[in-house]
Amino acid sequence: MGVRITFATAEFAPLVSVGGLAAASAGLVSALRANGVDVDVMIPDYGPDVFSAAAHDWVEIGDAIEVDVPQWAGPASIRRVDHRVAGLVHLVATPGLVRSHPYLQPDGDGWRDNSERFLRFSRAVAAWANAHRPDIVHLNDWHTAAAAAATDPDLAVVLSLHNAAFHGATTGEWCTQIGPRGNHYEWWGGTNPLTGGIALADAVVAVSPTHADEIRRPDGGFGLDELLRARGAAVSGIINGIDIEVWNPADDARIAAGFTADDLSGKDICRADVLTELGWPDDAMLAVAVSRLTPQKGLDLIVDIAHLLGDIGIRLVILGAGGRSEEQALCAAAEQHPHHLAVRIGYNETLAHRLFAAGDLLVMPSRFEPCGLAQLQAMRYGTVPVATAVGGLVDTVVDLDAHPRTGTGIVAASASAVDLVSALHRATRRLGDRRRLANVQRRIMRRDVSWAEPAQQYIEMYQRIAR
Numbered sequence: 255m256g257v258r259i260t261f262a263t264a265e266f267a268p269l270v271s272v273g274g275l276a277a278a279s280a281g282l283v284s285a286l287r288a289n290g291v292d293v294d295v296m297i298p299d300y301g302p303d304v305f306s307a308a309a310h311d312w313v314e315i316g317d318a319i320e321v322d323v324p325q326w327a328g329p330a331s332i333r334r335v336d337h338r339v340a341g342l343v344h345l346v347a348t349p350g351l352v353r354s355h356p357y358l359q360p361d362g363d364g365w366r367d368n369s370e371r372f373l374r375f376s377r378a379v380a381a382w383a384n385a386h387r388p389d390i391v392h393l394n395d396w397h398t399a400a401a402a403a404a405t406d407p408d409l410a411v412v413l414s415l416h417n418a419a420f421h422g423a424t425t426g427e428w429c430t431q432i433g434p435r436g437n438h439y440e441w442w443g444g445t446n447p448l449t450g451g452i453a454l455a456d457a458v459v460a461v462s463p464t465h466a467d468e469i470r471r472p473d474g475g476f477g478l479d480e481l482l483r484a485r486g487a488a489v490s491g492i493i494n495g496i497d498i499e500v501w502n503p504a505d506d507a508r509i510a511a512g513f514t515a516d517d518l519s520g521k522d523i524c525r526a527d528v529l530t531e532l533g534w535p536d537d538a539m540l541a542v543a544v545s546r547l548t549p550q551k552g553l554d555l556i557v558d559i560a561h562l563l564g565d566i567g568i569r570l571v572i573l574g575a576g577g578r579s580e581e582q583a584l585c586a587a588a589e590q591h592p593h594h595l596a597v598r599i600g601y602n603e604t605l606a607h608r609l610f611a612a613g614d615l616l617v618m619p620s621r622f623e624p625c626g627l628a629q630l631q632a633m634r635y636g637t638v639p640v641a642t643a644v645g646g647l648v649d650t651v652v653d654l655d656a657h658p659r660t661g662t663g664i665v666a667a668s669a670s671a672v673d674l675v676s677a678l679h680r681a682t683r684r685l686g687d688r689r690r691l692a693n694v695q696r697r698i699m700r701r702d703v704s705w706a707e708p709a710q711q712y713i714e715m716y717q718r719i720a721r
């Protein structure tokens with residue numbers, strides 16, 4: 255039996271990307287489709303500002319389809335587009351979705367009505383699913399989790415938790431509006447999309463096995479640990495993959511030269527290309543970071559240790575975007591230490607590819623990390639991760655000092671300045687010699703970081719819970 259899925263998400267690469275949710279959604283869907291799974295992708299119709307680039311790469315199919323939703327959520331309609339890379343996508347229009355950015359006002363704060371915007375979107379997703387009767391309704395994060403309040407109870411629901419730190423909670427009266435099972439969303443007098451989704455889903459999936467354990471503990475559950483423990487075996491963890499066609503160092507038009515595990519000479523060219531652009535000599539290890547700049551990612555620690563980078567023997571270039579204060583603090587540190595720290599602000603996919611290709615090391619000192627894609631992208635391009643022992647980083651980065659023959663990176667004990675400095679020292683000691691570095695680079699490039707295996711695990715889960 256072929257499985258039919260309605261897959262709802264707030265981000266989908268390359269149409270709309272803010273963080274890893276976009277790449278993870280698109281990567282999983284593409285792997286599922288390659289396995290013959292029939293997937294209806296539902297994303298919010300954010301309108302022309304957000305889709306200005308994507309719209310060049312899609313054609314609209316047929317007329318808009320009206321969706322039958324209660325008055326508070328409508329009018330709702332869906333246009334279907336066939337995107338050159340992403341394939342068929344359903345753009346769901348409900349009031350309030352069209353903005354300049356999916357979540358953020360121009361000043362960097364969230365839109366005040368974010369919860370309500372996505373409650374309406376979620377209601378339209380439920381209406382679509384109830385009408386089309388898929389085997390599985392697959393929801394992702396809080397933006398879509400309220401759909402479970404209104405999906406028919408005989409439809410199986412999966413909720414993926416990409417980032418359980420965000421709940422999307424709003425005022426209490428919404429519980430009665432959002433659907434017949436809205437009472438499951440009551441939370442401390444408010445309405446919490448995530449708690450209801452967790453309570454109602456047939457399967458709750460964290461994006462790595464270690465993070466599935468962490469969120470069931472009081473210190474790692476963002477207030478949801480008790481609820482998650484109560485769901486017992488319904489909670490599991492499946493690691494993300496990356497799209498190995500998009501991330502392919504042998505054939506990547508964005509980088510200065512292609513390379514493979516067998517022939518790393520192209521990587522030297524990519525490295526020289528970036529060093530030249532930064533005006534840096536080739537006399538230290540080149541570390542890179544590509545990340546949202548939020549407290550989760552721990553890159554604020556770099557501000558505290560920037561003055562030590564020279565002594566450690568590292569030059570670091572950071573590409574990131576996020577909170578104003580994080581951006582400003584890092585830029586100020588780079589101005590003070592221009593020979594060892596460079597910061598580029600913005601979301602820039604081309605530069606991201608160039609940095610992963612150029613780097614000797616990736617710096618990823620996350621305070622928590624549900625999965626993390628940057629370390630997988632880095633490894634695919636032979637850039638050795640220096641990462642904290644949290645979440646998906648535990649499942650993908652094995653310490654080279656503890657496991658010299660099988661290690662894949664350097665593990666920092668915690669997201670603190672002291673532990674990060676000590677991990678960077680260990681990295682230069684173990685990998686400063688370029689022949690030893692090349693051995694590890696070849697090893698990490700040969701790892702399977704594709705969606706092949708994770709997609710199989712999702713398909714088995716779908717088959718287990720489909721009714």
Ligand code: ADP
Binds near residue numbers: 544627
């Ligand atoms: P998160 O989802 O928490 O932001 P991940 O590591 O899972 O972290 O995914 C981040 C994704 O976004 C990766 O694909 C990474 O390459 C990309 N990315 C992050 N910041 C930038 C940026 N400033 N420019 C381009 N790509 C970025």
Ligand code: GLC
Binds near residue numbers: 623
């Ligand atoms: C979230 C997490 C990140 C994860 C991504 C995709 O944004 O922060 O760790 O890799 O989602 O699942």
